[in-house]
Amino acid sequence: MKNFHLILITLFVSLTVGFVKSAAGNTFAPKIDSIQVVFDTQQLILPGESFHIGIAAYYKNGKVKKTVGIKGGSVWWWNYKVEVSGGTDFGGRILVNKELVPSKGKYIAIKAWPRKQSELEKELLLPLNYETKIKYRPTVAFDKSPGSQVKGELVAEFNNGDKRTYSNLRNSKESANFRFYTKGGSWKNGKFTIDPDFTKIDNHQSSLIVRSLQNRAVTDTFSVLLDYKHAYDLQLSGSSGMLGFSGTNGGSGYPGGNGQNGQNGDFGSDGPDLGVWVDLYRDSLLNCDLLYVYAQNSFTGEEYHYLINPEGGSLTVRSQGGSGGTGGYGGSGGNGASGSDGRKWTETKTEKKIVQKPVTKKVTRKQRKKVTNADGKEVEIEEDVEVDETVMVDVETEVQIAFEVQGPGEDGGDGGHGGAGGLGGEGGYGGNITLYFT
Structure with a gap:
């Protein structure tokens, strides 16, 4: 029993000494003398995006301790309090409010201090970045002709000298900070399409205008001067014939009934007649010869217009008859009656x-x-x-x-014969194409 009391007394004395040492250590621990909020100026500060900061603490004993996330940092962020005006702090990662668009001329304010030493508060006022130049450029070759599609990317330069290339403009996140306008074309799904109707294009030029929302004074105009060197294809056809009805299946029996024959397919209709008028003229804007082609479907009255550069461009015209209808399937023969079971x-x-x-x-x-x-x-x-x-x-x-x-069962009845499939209908005749040179 004495030994037990001795152990308890020894343990109590050890805990007491440890507590006193800990208290003494906290009392005489070196205090932070000052702090500095550090920031890499190569980072972009843009609405809707995030950037990182760090804190360096300077102690009176000469030591310097940094927060995690920066080189040599080991101090956790819960030791500091951070307030952001114009954004939100996530442990040294600052998310800028989307509402700060346009960003030119705007700032984000950051206040930070040690949780137990609010008197050491430091404030950092950071200007938001913005584009100083943007340029749209195609990434694949394309024909400079009506209806051609241009796939490209956008290169942006910022006021801190940084550059970004937006290559997936179909992605709403990459294109969110820009607006796209067109003249003689359209913008859809991250691609610029030249208007397929050349009569809606002024002076043979189709343009894409890109405007920055961060800095509305920054725009870029990508213009395409058409050369009409394209292989055009005008293809019309008559309607296909109706499919023949399939024959009905034979009924089951002893023996099964035969399937009916399928009906023949209908004839395809003839291709429409086409009138094609061609006029060669000298274009003063492009300083080259162009073919103006006007075509009309004589059946429907539908019109087609083309401008073609004879030096590299072409037009293929087809009017083919409709396909004959497929013959109907023959009906399946009926199933023969089942044989009786053996005794x-x-x-x-x-x-x-x-x-x-x-x-x-x-x-x-x-x-x-x-x-x-x-x-x-x-x-x-x-x-x-x-x-x-x-x-x-x-x-x-x-x-x-x-x-x-x-014993052995009796044989079942024979199944009926399947019906013959119908014959396919004959295809229609191709339409007449008449060419007029004016």
């Missing part, structure tokens, strides 16, 4: 089987009992006693087994 009967057979049966045997066993000897004393003696004992023995016996037998 069933029961037969028996004798099999030998080993079974266990009980058998009673006489066996001799030793048995002890007490008797009185000649001296009148009671003693224990052992004598042989014959007793009955039942044991299980294997016995071979014959048993009668009944089993079912089935």
Whole structure:
């Protein structure tokens, strides 16, 4: 019991000494003398995006400790309090509010201090970045002709000298800070398409105008001067013939009925006649010869207009007859009737089987009992006693087994023949194309 009290006293003294040392250590721990909010100026500060800051703490004993996330940093961010005007702090990652668009001329303010030393508060006022120049440039070759599609990317330069290339303009996140306008074309799904109707294009020039939302004074105009060197293709056709109806299936029976024949497909209609008027003239703006082509579908009155540069451009005109309708499928033959089942009967057979049966045997066993000897004393003696004992023995016996037998069934009826498929209809004749040179 004395030993137990001694252990408790020793443990209490050890804990007390440790607590005193800890308290003394906290009392005389070096305090932070000042802090500095550090920021890499190569980072872009843009609405809707985030950037990183760090804090360097300078102690009176000459030591410098930095927050995690910057080189040599080991101090966790919960040791500091950070307030952001115009954004939100996530442990040294500052998310700028989207509402600060346009960003030119705007700032974000950051205040930071040690949680236990608010008197060391530091404030950092950072101007937002913005584009100083943007340029749209195509990334794949394209024909400078109506209807051509231009896939490109946008290169932006910022006021801190940084550059960005936006190559996936279909992505709303990459194109969110820009607006796209067109003259003689359209902008859709991150691609610029030259208007397919050249009559809607002024002075043979189609343009894409890109404007920055961060700095509305920054724009870029990507212009395409058309040269009409394109392989145009005007292809018309008559309507296809109707499909033939399929034959009905034969009914089941004994035998099954035959399927009906499919009907023939209808004839395809003839291709429409086309009138094509061609006029060669000298274009003063492009300083080259151009073919003005006007075509008209004589069946519907629909018109088609083309400008073609004979030095590299072409127009292929086709008017083909409609395809004949496919013949209907022949009906399937009916299923033949099922054959009847064979006759069933029961037969028996004798099999030998080993079974266990009980058998009673006489066996001799030793048995002890007490008797009185000649001296009148009671003693224990052992004598042989014959007793009955039942044991299980294997016995071979014959048993009668009944089993079912089935004879062969009768044949089923023949299935019906399938019907013949219908013949395909004849295709229509191609339309007449008349060419006029004016």
